[in-house]
Amino acid sequence: MTTYFFSQLIINWYHKYGRKDLPWQKNKTLYTVWISEIMLQQTTVKYVIPYFKRFILHFPNIRSLDKSKLDDVLYLWSGLGYYNRAKNIYKSVKIIREKYNGKFPDQFLNVIKLPGIGRSTAGAILSLSLNFFYPILDGNVKRILIRYYGIMSTVQDKKIEKKLWKIIESITPIYNTAQFNQGMMDLGASICTRINPKCQYCPLNKKCIAQIQKAWDKYPLKNKKKIYPNKLFWFVVIKYKYNFWLQKNTQKNIWNNLFCFPQFNNEKKALNWLQEKKININTYQKMISFSHKFSHLILHIQPIIIELTHISQLHEENQKNIWYNLKNPQHIGIPKPVQRIFEIFKKDIFKTRIIKL
Known part of the structure; x- marks a missing residue:
């Protein structure tokens, strides 16, 4: 399957089945997409939604967030966990005021310098809000690529991550990047799930190695069971x-x-x-x-x-x-x-x- 057909299948699937009514997809701005992407790090969409709504209600823009105290931000974050995310947002808004005149930057090299933002998150913010051509590589996207290409690896393998970046860069379309990226995330969240994927409904199933081998449970490889202190x-x-x-x-x-x-x-x-x-x-x-x-x-x-x-x-x-x-x-x-x-x-x-x- 050529890269064009891969991306077109994802975009077509997104238009028919993708999520289009999430709170941060309505009246999108760099600010609201940024907040949602930080909240969604290591947290499910369902759990994030009420926190996002409450956060935006209290802090509808960067200016209102900049005037707040850290305690105010942590108060709205209470229960969401991974509190460094909230602290990074608070640190970032001060940087945005000082360096970018209170406007969230729209240049990749500036976005990625903000606390708590890596390559994939920066790409997600700019592609989903402005439709800029930047690929993403979150956990859902990694799982799809590993299964589709039959890569014997765990999702966390750093060596394989370089390979996955090259793949996603080659298949992400220059146009309709936002729809493609959102479609990949939605497909991973609803169809190509970690356990019991619904392969029969997947637009990629005809060429997917994991589906052809009837061995989705082998892709990705499972991590060694972690022993928690x-x-x-x-x-x-x-x-x-x-x-x-x-x-x-x-x-x-x-x-x-x-x-x-x-x-x-x-x-x-x-x-x-x-x-x-x-x-x-x-x-x-x-x-x-x-x-x-x-x-x-x-x-x-x-x-x-x-x-x-x-x-x-x-x-x-x-x-x-x-x-x-x-x-x-x-x-x-x-x-x-x-x-x-x-x-x-x-x-x-x-x-x-x-x-x-």
Whole structure:
């Protein structure tokens, strides 16, 4: 199959079956496509949609985003994960103001210099918003190429990535680049899926090596099963009515710049900290423990709860320590495990979830 017919089949399929009503596809601008592409890094379209809508509602343009605080951005990002993406957006908007007069750049070499943007993301932003001729190579596109050309490789293989870039550069059409790129992403997301692809509906199935061999499960090769390290955190949930004590995490590890419950490596350290704060540890109770998976580790969380009789028992409130009000929440970034605990209290069912000592 010539490169022309490959690209034409994708474009024809896109016009008939592709996604055209996603929030960032309506009234497209460089800004909105940029935000969507950053959000979509390592996150599914379905999960991103409500976050994108809320983000654009609060920050409809670069100027409004530039006037915001990092806490405001992290607040809207809370629960989406991979918070460095939000920080990169915040850093980028300052660069855009200083270097590009507050307008998102439309030159590839300028776009790729912005924090958190690589070759594929830069190409996606410029092709999808302006129809510029730039190929993309995200996970979906890699999977299609590996199966179609019968390349025995994993998706993450850096050596093969150079080969895949050469292939996608040769088959991406000069005209209708946006439709082709979107079609490739949509095909990978809906037809050429990682598990149980719908090969019978694929426009490329007649020449696809994986389909001809009836061996889609061999392409791409599976990565070696990753062994995740395990870590234990004790969360100290200090509560006064609808107020909860949170600390801003300033350590450059997980949840940097997000507000969390005080966290410790073991129970003894947690109780010692409470004693230092002159809080009666005889009143604490354990909540049900749970796990939270990161891309690099599994975190096991054991929350303990203490309810204060007077808010003045803990009064070191400042920019790094706050009483978070569940009825009238402050605009701050909160990681998903903290949100998960808050949901228990919001439903007012926490008494049934606590295990008495």
